[in-house]
Amino acid sequence: MMNLELISAVKYVYTASHFARPHNHPCYEIVVYLSGSGVTNIAGHKKRFAAHTLTIIPPYAVHDEYYYQQGGELICIYFNCAKLDSAFVFPENYLINIGGNPDLQKSAVLLYREVLSQQPFAKEKAQLYLESMMIELIRSCMDRKNEKSLDHVYNYICDNFATRLNFKVLAQDSGYSYDYFRRVFRSNYGISPQKLQIQQRFEHAQEMLKKTDNSVTDVAVACGFSDGSQFAHMFHEKFGISPSVYQKIHAGDEPSEAPWTAKPVFPMKNKKE
Numbered sequence: 001m002m003n004l005e006l007i008s009a010v011k012y013v014y015t016a017s018h019f020a021r022p023h024n025h026p027c028y029e030i031v032v033y034l035s036g037s038g039v040t041n042i043a044g045h046k047k048r049f050a051a052h053t054l055t056i057i058p059p060y061a062v063h064d065e066y067y068y069q070q071g072g073e074l075i076c077i078y079f080n081c082a083k084l085d086s087a088f089v090f091p092e093n094y095l096i097n098i099g100g101n102p103d104l105q106k107s108a109v110l111l112y113r114e115v116l117s118q119q120p121f122a123k124e125k126a127q128l129y130l131e132s133m134m135i136e137l138i139r140s141c142m143d144r145k146n147e148k149s150l151d152h153v154y155n156y157i158c159d160n161f162a163t164r165l166n167f168k169v170l171a172q173d174s175g176y177s178y179d180y181f182r183r184v185f186r187s188n189y190g191i192s193p194q195k196l197q198i199q200q201r202f203e204h205a206q207e208m209l210k211k212t213d214n215s216v217t218d219v220a221v222a223c224g225f226s227d228g229s230q231f232a233h234m235f236h237e238k239f240g241i242s243p244s245v246y247q248k249i250h251a252g253d254e255p256s257e258a259p260w261t262a263k264p265v266f267p268m269k270n271k272k273e
Contacts, residue, residue, distance in 0.1 A: 004134065006127045007078040009108075009115040014071035017210075022064040027080050029057040030133065032098075032108040036072015037203055040065045040095075048158050050199070052099040052190045054108075056137065068203055069210050069250060075108045079130060097154060099190020101140065107133045150174060150185055157193055161200035162224035167193050201225065202238060209247040216243045 037050040042063040098104045111129035114122050171181030185193050205223040220231030235243045
């Protein structure tokens, strides 16, 4: 089994857009995205993240992170490991959707709370949560080997959110019946494929309203909505505000920018300055 050494755990809460400049660490890092969405670039792999997404970053891998305007919460866990278990395989894009495995996110939250408590044996208990998380990640790797992955479908929906997608064809291409495809997708990612597409449309529409002076109709069409009226109705229903008012409120907003400032709670060994 792996010889894990927990270094620290930090929780970040962003109430607006946020950009973390490219950086790296001399240790492994697990990032659990609790809420919000955005884009991350890990070792040259640029992918969108959302709530209930996890990534594990190898030592010295350069990465950055941009949260969209609504912000979000994430927990970063730093640890040393001489060698990860051979059963663990890094996903091609470093992102793992954990919507279907609530134990992983729960363990991350409990680990952070334990580190924050500084109670007697806090390090030992937090260490157990870290080991539990790694066991779940290894199991997920085994499951991916035994079951056909739908990660390519998830990424395809995110990349083609503005187009009219035929989900029955996507199910057929994945080798599943439509009903089973929907059940597996929701189980793996905590959201249906249709709702994922709508979620992506709203997120990109928010970004366009914030960053451009395009008309509401232009934003609607660019993000895949039928027309400006449908978009305005759905936007107001979801956010309680019209897209035109939203655009005026956020005109000129810029993302905050900050370097990595996490401080180890437990002593970091062999840390290179």
